[in-house]
Amino acid sequence: MSFLNSLGFRAEALGWDAYQGLFRSMSLERASDFGAALLKRVGPMTGVQHVARVNMRIAFPEASERELNALLVEMWDNFGRLLGEFPNTHRFDFSPDSDQIETEGTEILAELDHQGQPAVLIGGHFANWELMAAVIVRHMRDCRITYRHANNPLIDQRIINQRKAYGIQILAPKGGHGAKEIMAALKAGASVALMNDQKMNDGVGAPFFGREAMTASGPSRMALRYDCPLVPMTIIRKDGPRFKIKVHEPLDKPDKQDPDAIPTLVARINRFMEDEIRRAPAQWFWVHRRFEKPLYRKDAASS
Numbered sequence: 001m002s003f004l005n006s007l008g009f010r011a012e013a014l015g016w017d018a019y020q021g022l023f024r025s026m027s028l029e030r031a032s033d034f035g036a037a038l039l040k041r042v043g044p045m046t047g048v049q050h051v052a053r054v055n056m057r058i059a060f061p062e063a064s065e066r067e068l069n070a071l072l073v074e075m076w077d078n079f080g081r082l083l084g085e086f087p088n089t090h091r092f093d094f095s096p097d098s099d100q101i102e103t104e105g106t107e108i109l110a111e112l113d114h115q116g117q118p119a120v121l122i123g124g125h126f127a128n129w130e131l132m133a134a135v136i137v138r139h140m141r142d143c144r145i146t147y148r149h150a151n152n153p154l155i156d157q158r159i160i161n162q163r164k165a166y167g168i169q170i171l172a173p174k175g176g177h178g179a180k181e182i183m184a185a186l187k188a189g190a191s192v193a194l195m196n197d198q199k200m201n202d203g204v205g206a207p208f209f210g211r212e213a214m215t216a217s218g219p220s221r222m223a224l225r226y227d228c229p230l231v232p233m234t235i236i237r238k239d240g241p242r243f244k245i246k247v248h249e250p251l252d253k254p255d256k257q258d259p260d261a262i263p264t265l266v267a268r269i270n271r272f273m274e275d276e277i278r279r280a281p282a283q284w285f286w287v288h289r290r291f292e293k294p295l296y297r298k299d300a301a302s303s
Helices: 003-024 028-045 048-059 065-091 106-115 130-139 153-165 177-187 218-225 261-279 298-302
Strands: 101-104 120-123 143-147 171-173 191-195 199-208 211-215 230-237 243-247
Touching: 003 028, 003 065, 003 153, 028 048, 028 065, 048 065, 065 130, 065 153, 101 130, 106 130, 106 230, 106 243, 120 218, 130 143, 130 191, 130 230, 130 243, 143 177, 171 177, 177 191, 177 218, 191 218, 199 261, 211 261, 218 230, 218 261, 230 261
Parallel strands: 101 243, 120 191, 120 230, 143 171, 143 191
Antiparallel strands: 199 211, 230 243
16 A cells, blocks of 8 residues: 555545544434435535436436425435434444334344344345344344445444444455355355345346346345345334334245246346335435436436
8 A cells, every 4th residue: 555545544534533523422313413404405516416316317207306306305314314323323222112213024033043044135225224234133143244345444444343333243245255255154054134226237137117227136146046035124214313124024036947037036126126215215325326327427317
């Protein structure tokens, strides 16, 4: 690592620490509210506002501009709350009688754990998606939670340490050695948890809001190869820093001998994600370029 790179990483880490310190100096409720107010003002001035609008127009072609504008405001409200809540995740109450975290279907996880049955758990970037991992580790003894390394190794270690503070002890990085670790975990009887709602260029093309979208096929491949239940999880924001996390019944899987088994299962996952997005559209991560690149050119959007 060059001196300039090291200096840059340290400067970014100082900025990260300042962000964390600012929001940790507030109560959880106030941090959530402040983050919402901040991003509702700043978010629309960023370049990803255009990305989100393009995605929303694809998903809701009949929506008026006024409706899309209102949805964008609500999106920034939710994303800002996540910004304020993340440094304070250790303050959430995950106990059974919590008034912050309501759960449904966690007996599915407990039963799989009791039986020693490995499962592939899938989720999406909804509401405050960080909280789902904390629920998983409270009901399963051995589940590898995947994550994507931060580009800055100093910030990456801070994020890992922060997740450990609220119970996430087992992490498997995405890609490379992480993929081998995940496969070995399933083979040994452990479960794995992955996000399955973003674009993956080397994935499988499957319908998503009426367009073909490249989608990660890893969860589907693993569930079929190891004959594991494919269990979706969702989270919805009820009000401020209060959520409901639901563990759904496993998705039906096609016969793994079917040559179209993988694309069929990927398509089922996409349909599930579509339904969840429609249920609470402001709470999805719209700023991700989910579809083909040309759609996000300014001239394409206006034509």
